Every structure is written in structure tokens, then in C-alpha cells.
Amino acid sequence: MAEKAKLNTKIFFRLIAFAKQYKVVLSVAFISSLGIAFLSVIRPYLIGAMVRDHIVNDKDIHALFFWTMVVVAMLVGEGLLQFVRNYFSNLLAQNIIRDMRKRLFASIVSFRMRYFDKTPIGALVTRVVSDLEAVSEVFSSGLIDVFGDLIMLAAVVVGMMIINFKLAVLSLIPIPLLLIATRIFARAMRKSFQLERTQVNKLNTFVQERVTGMAIIQMFNREKIEFEQFKEINKGHRQAHINAVWAYSIFFPVVEILSSLSIAFLLVWGAFQLGGAESLSVEELFGQIFAFTLWINMLFRPIRQLADKFNILQRGTVRAERVFEIMDLKDHIQDEGEITEVDFNSDIVFDGVWFGYKPETPVLKNISLQIKAGSTVAFVGATGAGKSSIVNLIGRFYEHQKGDIHLGELNVRDIELKVLRENIAIVLQDVFLFSDTIHNNITLGDESITREQVIEAAKAVNAAAFISRLPGGYDYHGGERGGVLSVGQRQLIAFIRAYVFQPKILILDEATSSVDDQSEILIQMATEKMTKDRTSIVIAHRLSTIQSADMIVVLEKGEIVEQGTHNELLSQDGFYRKLYDMQFTE
DSSP: OHHHHHHHHHHHHHHHGGGGGGHHHHHHHHHHHHHHHHHHHHHHHHHHHHIIIIITTSOOHHHHHHHHHHHHHHHHHHHHHHHHHHHHHHHHHHHHHHHHHHHHHHHHHTBOHHHHHHSOHHHHHHIIIIIHHHHHHHHHTTHHHHHHHHHHHHHHHHHHHHHOHHHHHHHTTTHHHHHHHHHHHHHHHHHHHHHHHHHHHHHHHHHHHHHHTHHHHHHTTOHHHHHHHHHHHHHHHHHHHHHHHHHHHHHHHHHHHHHHHHHHHHHHHHHHHHTTSSOOOHHHHHHHHHHHHHHHHHHHHHHHHHHHHHHHHHHHHHHHHHHHHHHTOOOBOOOOOOBOOOOSSSOEEEEEEEEOSBTTBOSEEEEEEEEOTTOEEEEEESTTSSHHHHHHHHTTSSOOSEEEEEETTEEGGGBOHHHHHHTEEEEOSSOOOOSSBHHHHHHTTOTTSOHHHHHHHHHHTTOHHHHHTSTTGGGOBOOGGGTTSOHHHHHHHHHHHHHHTOOSEEEEESTTTTSOHHHHHHHHHHHHHHHTTSEEEEEOSOGGGSTTOSEEEEEETTEEEEEEOHHHHHHHTSHHHHHHHHHHOO
16 A cells, blocks of 8 residues: 555656646745635634624724725635636646647557557556546646645644633544544545546456447347446446545545534633633634634534545656656657658668567567568468568568568668658558548648648549539548448548558558449559659459469568569469369359
8 A cells, every 4th residue: 555655646746747847837826825725724714803802892883884894805815816726727737638648648649559459449548538637636636735834734733722722622532533534535535546547447457348340239239238337337336436435435424523623622612711711702602603614614524624635646646657657668669760861762672571560479480571662562372371461561660570671771770761652652451541631541640741632542443533522522521430431432532542652662451352343343453654764563352353463472470481472373283273263263
């Protein structure tokens, strides 16, 4: 438990470090909290003095009115200071969360692809959105308020001691019990927040995955099964919050009881004073009872709020810990390349390359291969043979464990990653489109690409006709993941996207495997246009689409078993011949 508390302290101070660049905003928030604490403590003393001097004693209406206006002015001042504190503390919180969210997202987009292979999307969404919203409360309603409450507590206790030490000690008797209850409450809330964190993550991940895969759920009639699973997860989420409510429902009545006990001690003391046990005048007695009654309320309210604010800090640090785990993760793409002047019209050479998504389980084994500049090379083989893995290594979406990959005389790891990927375009089998217009999905937000260039690229790949028939044409909104478009239309948009960036190396990863015959014809024509005079790598299941390739490489269980032209491989009567016969046997 102590180790966990130490960790939280470390996380908390790491959060505070984000406020350093906003010192002015932080200072204004702290100063306004000091002003609120000062005015709040002075006000009960003035009210007690008014009772003593102008109500019980001489009943001077004019003086009473004057001091009443002073108290009203102090209340107005407190209100203004509270506005300033709330505004600047929230401004601080939003600035810090903006910075943290930028750093977090920058970390996420720089991770290697293997990180996303094993991390649920819902978990990342939780980190970027809801976790950081909880962290913002540390600054908007936690840290500044805790500081102000601590100052107020200290000022109230000092003021009570100065006015009447014995009465102050008597009023503070329930405080140790309150501190014990607060500590127990904080521990219970910490466990509750940890459980809540886990359940929120489960719920977000479950909902995101099921909504994304709704077609599968409905096709296999799993609506009822998935709903039952959702009910269980939602039940756990509810229970996590109920645990927090249970702790609150016990703690706050305890605070009220102890507060009433402290006031009871005050009234008993007053009764003894009237009985002659002490030599206080009636006006002094009433003045002190009024002042101490207000002070006691001010004393217990901050302590009660401190417990609440401490829980906000606990929740924020628990969520921040999850955010920092991602920021600190050393799974970034290793961009150590510094070479920017590269001749991409060079041969691509694989020299004894070994690769595995898990290093102990190789997917590619001792691959040695030369892809000549400007040629079209096709990879074929059974599912899982390693075809897609080869193209992933060229763009360094994954890193090989052994061997070297060269582009001309340069090792691809020595080329600046940005330069390497700017000159490679990939058209995947499963095309991803953003929830945006056709134009923006083609340009990917690159403002240097004009509408005229997009139209020219669409014409080049024979896709302009279908786009012109869409409502709004290039401004047509394709829906989430391009869901309102057909598979063939999405594939053609991916070809336009690749063409408009004019890559030096083109990779087509089974681009025609899931399209209809008409779309396949258009895509084959686009392929012929795009691969001309450009180094092209084609992965295909349909052998009819690659017969004109300059070289065909046959992979089997991660190894090259054959390579040559279409006619050469047919004459060898090997793996390729078997694949060909299987596809073209009537």
C-alpha cells in the first residue's frame, strides 16, 4: 500500500510539472484562493463583533448598518474572487489537458504497428478522452481548492485560538475522529476508483468493438448473446460506481454528526458561562458563540470538501498513471535514418532477411531477393505464406530481426522514415476511408493537392465516372469507413489516393480480391496505368492479374520456393503450376 501511495505522489508531481509554463494563470488562481480564505475567516469575527457591540450591547442601528454593508461587501468580494479562481483554475486545467492530449496522441501515432496489433482501440480512446477529462479535474476543482481549503483551515484554527483558546480546544475535540474517518474514506475511494477505471476501460472497448463489427453480429445472429455480455459488463460498471456512492453515503453523515457534536460542545460551554462558571459578559458570550458557530461550520465544510477533493486528486492520478504509461512506452518507430537524398529509382534488395511478429516465431525465413527498379514483381502463395510481411518491411511498418534490406546502396534503416514513406504508396485489400468527403479521403488533408489534380488522377484510374454520379461528386461524404460506398468504389478511391501522391514505389496488396468483375476490370486498367515505369510490388490471389509481371515470387511457409516469369514458372511444374491449375481448372 505504501508503495502504491509513493507511486501516486510521483505521478501527482509529474502532473504539477505541466503547470510550470502557466505560472501566471496558476499564480492568479492561488492568490484568489488566499483572498477567499482571508475574507471567509474575517467575516465570522466581524459578525460576532456586530452581535456583541451593536445588537446585545448598545443597539446602534447606524453602526450596525455600516458593518452590515461591510459584511455584504466582503461577500461580494468573495464572489468575485471565486469567479476569478474558478475561471483561472479551469483555464489552467484546459491548457494542461490540451498539452497532455497532444503529447499522448503524438506518442500513439509514432508507435510501431505491432503495438496496435495487441492494443484494443477502445482502450486508447478511453486514454485520450475520458482519462484525460478526469485528469483535468485535478487542476480545475482539485489542486487549487485543496490549497484554498488548507489555508482556510489554518486561518480558522488560528483565529479560534486567538479569540478563546479553551473554547477552540473544546470545539476541536471531534476533529481527530473526523481525520480518521477521512482516511478510511480515502482508502475506500481509491479502491473504488481503481475498479471504476478497469470497468470504464472494459465498457469502452466492448462497445467500440461491437459497433465496429455490427455487420458480423447481425449476420451470425449474435445480437442476444452480445447483449447478454454487455449486460454483465454494464453491471460491473454500475457496481464500481455504487461502491463510491456507498462510501459517500457513510462518510458525509459522519461529518454532519461530528459537526453537530462540536456545536453541542459550544452550546454546553455557553450554558456553563451563563451559569457563572466563567467571568464573560453576556455580550462577549453571545459574540463568541456567533463567531464560533460560523467558524465551526467553516471548519467542517473544508475538511469534508478536502476528502472530496482528495478523491478527485486520487481519481486524476490513477487516470494520469494510465496516460503516462502510454507516453513512457518505448515502442516507437526507430527513426534513426538521416539520409534524405535518395534515388528511389534503384533496386530493392533483400539479403538474408528474417522476420517474425514475435521474434521467436519467424514468418519470413532467410529471404534473399532483388526487385529491379521500374519492374513489376508479384508475390503469390497460400494464406500466411508471408506475402504481406514482405511489403510491411519495405515501408518499415515492422522491423526485421536479421539480415538487411537495401534501396540501391542504402540500407532502408539509414533513410529518414518520412522520406521513405513519402515515396511509397500502398493500396490494401481492406481499404480504410475516413468519415469525410471523397476529396479529403484522396488528399488526406494535404492542401497542396488541388481539386484539378484529384480529378486528373480519378480520370487516370478510370474512377471519375462513378464519382461524378455521386451526389456532390468529390464533396460526397462517404460515411464512417466509407460504409455507403461499395467495395469496388472504395478500392478505386484508394487507387486515386495512391496515384495523386505520385509514389516512386507502388505496393498493391490483394487489391482485387474482394471486388466484382466490373470493378476488377477497372482496377486492372488502373493497375496497368500506375505500374508503368514505376517499381511495383503486387500481392495477388488471382493469378490472372499478375501474368504480365516481370517476375513472380512464390512463397511457402515464409520461404521463397520459386521465382521467374509466368511462363517460366508454368514450365517448372512446381508450386506455381499447382496454384495455377487449381484456379483455372473447370
